[in-house]
Amino acid sequence: MTDANGRSRTPVAARSLARERLQIALRSTTLIVGLAILTFWTVCAVFGAKITPLDPYADNLLATLAPPSAAHWFGTDQLGRDVFSRVIMGARDILIVAPLATLLGTVLGSALGLCVGYLRGILDDVVSRVIEALQALPLVIVALMALAAVGTSNATVVLVIGFVFTPLIARTIRSAVLIESELDYVAAARLRGDGPLAIMFIEILPNVLPIAIVEMTVRLGYAIFFVASLSFIGFGIQPPSADWGIAVAENYSLIGSYWWTILFDAAATASLVVGVNLVTDGLQSVFEA
Amino acid sequence: MTIQPAILKFLMKRTLLSLITLGILSIVVFLGGQLLPGDVGRAVLGPLADARAVAVFNHQVGVDRPLVVQYWDWITHFLTGDMGRSFTFRAPVAPFIAEALTNSLKLAALAFVLVVPLGITGGVWAALRVGRWSDRAMVLLGQSLGIVPEFISSIVLILIFGVWLHWLPMSADWPEGAGPLVQVRFLILPSLPLVLVFFGYIARVARVGTIEALDSDYTRTAILKGLSMPVVMRRHVLPNALLPTITVVASLVGYLAGGLVVIETLFHYRGIGALIYSAARAKDFPMLEAGVLTVGAIYALASVLADLLSAALNPRMRTERA
Numbered sequence: 001m002t003d004a005n006g007r008s009r010t011p012v013a014a015r016s017l018a019r020e021r022l023q024i025a026l027r028s029t030t031l032i033v034g035l036a037i038l039t040f041w042t043v044c045a046v047f048g049a050k051i052t053p054l055d056p057y058a059d060n061l062l063a064t065l066a067p068p069s070a071a072h073w074f075g076t077d078q079l080g081r082d083v084f085s086r087v088i089m090g091a092r093d094i095l096i097v098a099p100l101a102t103l104l105g106t107v108l109g110s111a112l113g114l115c116v117g118y119l120r121g122i123l124d125d126v127v128s129r130v131i132e133a134l135q136a137l138p139l140v141i142v143a144l145m146a147l148a149a150v151g152t153s154n155a156t157v158v159l160v161i162g163f164v165f166t167p168l169i170a171r172t173i174r175s176a177v178l179i180e181s182e183l184d185y186v187a188a189a190r191l192r193g194d195g196p197l198a199i200m201f202i203e204i205l206p207n208v209l210p211i212a213i214v215e216m217t218v219r220l221g222y223a224i225f226f227v228a229s230l231s232f233i234g235f236g237i238q239p240p241s242a243d244w245g246i247a248v249a250e251n252y253s254l255i256g257s258y259w260w261t262i263l264f265d266a267a268a269t270a271s272l273v274v275g276v277n278l279v280t281d282g283l284q285s286v287f288e289a
Numbered sequence: 290m291t292i293q294p295a296i297l298k299f300l301m302k303r304t305l306l307s308l309i310t311l312g313i314l315s316i317v318v319f320l321g322g323q324l325l326p327g328d329v330g331r332a333v334l335g336p337l338a339d340a341r342a343v344a345v346f347n348h349q350v351g352v353d354r355p356l357v358v359q360y361w362d363w364i365t366h367f368l369t370g371d372m373g374r375s376f377t378f379r380a381p382v383a384p385f386i387a388e389a390l391t392n393s394l395k396l397a398a399l400a401f402v403l404v405v406p407l408g409i410t411g412g413v414w415a416a417l418r419v420g421r422w423s424d425r426a427m428v429l430l431g432q433s434l435g436i437v438p439e440f441i442s443s444i445v446l447i448l449i450f451g452v453w454l455h456w457l458p459m460s461a462d463w464p465e466g467a468g469p470l471v472q473v474r475f476l477i478l479p480s481l482p483l484v485l486v487f488f489g490y491i492a493r494v495a496r497v498g499t500i501e502a503l504d505s506d507y508t509r510t511a512i513l514k515g516l517s518m519p520v521v522m523r524r525h526v527l528p529n530a531l532l533p534t535i536t537v538v539a540s541l542v543g544y545l546a547g548g549l550v551v552i553e554t555l556f557h558y559r560g561i562g563a564l565i566y567s568a569a570r571a572k573d574f575p576m577l578e579a580g581v582l583t584v585g586a587i588y589a590l591a592s593v594l595a596d597l598l599s600a601a602l603n604p605r606m607r608t609e610r611a
Contacts, residue, residue: 030429129309129310129313130313130317132310133310133311133313133314133317133585134314134317135543136310136311136314136543136584136585136588136589137314137543137546137581137584137585137588138543138544138545138546138547138548138550138584139547140547140548140550140551141546141547141550141565141581141584144550144565144566144569144577145318145321145322145569145577145581146321147569148568148569148570148572148577149321149322149332221436222436224436225436225437225438228438228440228441229438229439229440229551232438232440232551233550233551233554233566234570235569245438245440248440248441248444252444252555255444255447255448255451255452255459256452256459259448259452262444262448263444263445263448266441266444266445269437269438269441270437270441273433273436273437273438274433274436274437276436277429277432277433277436278429278433281429281432
C-alpha cells in the first residue's frame with residue numbers, strides 16, 4: 001500500500017512514520033505552547049468552581065465594581081462577583097459547546113465528503129452546488145437566522161454550528177478523497193470485490209484521517225470564535241453562565257471606568273483561540289512530514 | 290484592451306453559476322425564515338397571544354398558503370425591489386435595507402482601503418524573508434489575529450484609543466450632518482477590528498503568491514538578464530503574486546457581513562449587520578430574509594467581479610483564444 005505521498009505503508013514503515021511524527025511534535029514549540037494553553041483552560045473548565053478562590057456566582061453588594069486587589073485579583077463586577085473566579089469558570093461552557101459542535105461537523109462532514117468524493121455523479125454535483133450557495137453567507141448570519149427560528153440553547157448552538165461546518169469539512173475531505181480514489185490500493189480493493197462502503201470507510205478513511213484531524217483543529221478555532229461571538233450578541237451561551245462573551249456584553253457599558261470587568265474575559269477568549277491556532281499550526285507541520 | 294471571447298465566455302459561465310447559487314440560496318433563506326419558526330404568528334406574537342390573533346396574523350402576512358405559492362410570491366416581488374413589509378416597523382423593508390447597506394459600504398470601504406495595502410505589504414515582506422523567524426512570526430500573527438473574535442479586538446481597541454488615549458470616538462454615531470472627514474474619523478475605530486481579522490488572510494495569500502513568483506523561471510530569467518531587484522519585483526514578481534489576492538478580497542466581502550453584525554452592534558452603527566441582528570432579535574422574518582439575501586447577492590456579485598478582474602489582469606487569459 002502507498003499513501004498520498006507515494007510512501008510505502010508496510011506496518012514497520014508506518015510505525016517509524018509515527019515515531020518520526022512524534023519527534024517532530026515534541027520539537028514543535030508552537031504545538032507545545034498551544035497544548036499548554038489548551039490544557040490550562042481545559043483544567044479550568046473541568047474543575048471549575050472547585051479550583052476558584054471564591055464562589056464565581058456569589059453576589060456581594062457591599063463590594064461591587066472593586067478594582068483589582070489582593071482579595072480580588074481581577075476585581076469584582078457589578079454584582080460584586082469575583083472576576084478572577086468567573087474567568088476560570090467561564091472556560092466551561094465554551095469548551096463544551098465549541099468542541100461538540102466541531103466534532104459533530106467533522107463526523108458528518110467526513111462521512112459526506114467520503115460519499116460524494118468516492119461515489120461522484122449527480123450527488124456530488126448537487127451537494128457541491130448547495131455547499132457553494134451556503135458559502136455565500138457568513139456563518140454568524142446563518143447561525144443568527146437558524147437560532148432566531150428555532151430558539152437559543154447550548155444544544156441548538158451545537159447543532160447549528162455543527163450543521164454549518166458539515167459542508168465546509170465535507171469539501172476538504174472530498175478533495176482529499178478524489179486524490180486517494182486514484183491510487184492503486186483503492187483499485188485493488190475494488191478488484192478484490194469490496195463494496196463501496198467498505199472501500200470508503202475501511203480503505204480510504206484511514207488515509208484521509210490526518211487531513212480530517214487538521215481540519216478539525218482549524219474548525220475548533222472557528223467554533224470558539226463563533227460561540228464567543230454568538231454569546232456576546234445574546235444568541236449563544238445564556239446567562240447565568242460565567243461565559244466570557246456574556247461577561248463582555250454585560251459589562252461593555254462600563255468600559256469607560258471599570259475596564260477590569262471586561263479586559264480579563266477578553267484576554268481569556270483571545271488566549272484560547274490563539275492556543276487552538278498554535279496547536280493547528282503545529283499539527284500541520286507534524287502531518288506534513 | 291479589448292475583451293477577448295475567452296473572457297466573455299468565462300464571464301457568462303461564471304454569471305450563470307452565480308445565478309444558480311443565488312437561486313439555491315434564496316430557497317435556503319426562504320425555508321429558514323418560513324419553515325424553521327413553525328408557526329410564524331406564534332413566534333412573532335409570543336406564547337401568550339390569543340389563538341385567533343395568531344390565525345389572523347398568519348392570514349394577513351400570508352403564511353397560511355402553500356409553501357411553493359409563498360416562495361414564488363416572495364421571490365418575484367423581491368426581484369422587482371419589493372422586499373415585503375417588516376413585522377416590527379409595519380412598513381416596507383426595502384428603504385431600511387438601502388439605508389443600512391449604504392452605511393455598511395462606507396465602513397467596509399474604509400476597512401478595505403486600510404487592510405489591502407497593509408496585508409499585501411506584510412505578505413510580500415514575509416515572503417522576502419521566507420524561512421526566517423520573522424516570516425514565521427508574521428504568519429503566526431496573521432493566523433492568530435484572523436481567529437480572534439471581532440468583539441474582543443474591538444474592546445481592546447476601544448480601551449486603548451477611546452478610553453485611555455482619547456484619540457478616537459468610541460461609537461460610530463456621528464452628529465447629524467457631519468461631513469465626510471468627520472464620518473471617516475468616527476469610522477476608523479469600528480473598521481480596525483475588520484482590518485485585524487482580514488490582515489492575516491490577505492497577507493497569507495500575498496506571501497504564497499510572492500514565494501511562488503520568486504521561485505519561477507520567468508523571475509530567474511529576469512534576474513539573469515541583469516535587471517535590478519526592484520525592477521524584477523515591480524515588473525515580474527508583484528503582478529503575478531497579487532492576482533490571487535483579488536480573489537481573497539472578494540471572498541472576504543462574503544465574510545464581512547458576519548463581522549459587521551458584531552461590530553455594528555458594538556459601535557451603535559446602523560448598517561446591514563446591525564439590521565439583520567435586530568431583525569433576528571425581534572423575529573422580524575421579512576426583514577431578516579431580505580437582509581440575508583442581500584448579503585448573499587453582494588457576495589455573489591463580488592466574486593463575479595473578482596473573477597472578471599483577475600481574468601482581465603492575467604496575461605495568460607488575455608492572449609488565450611477560445
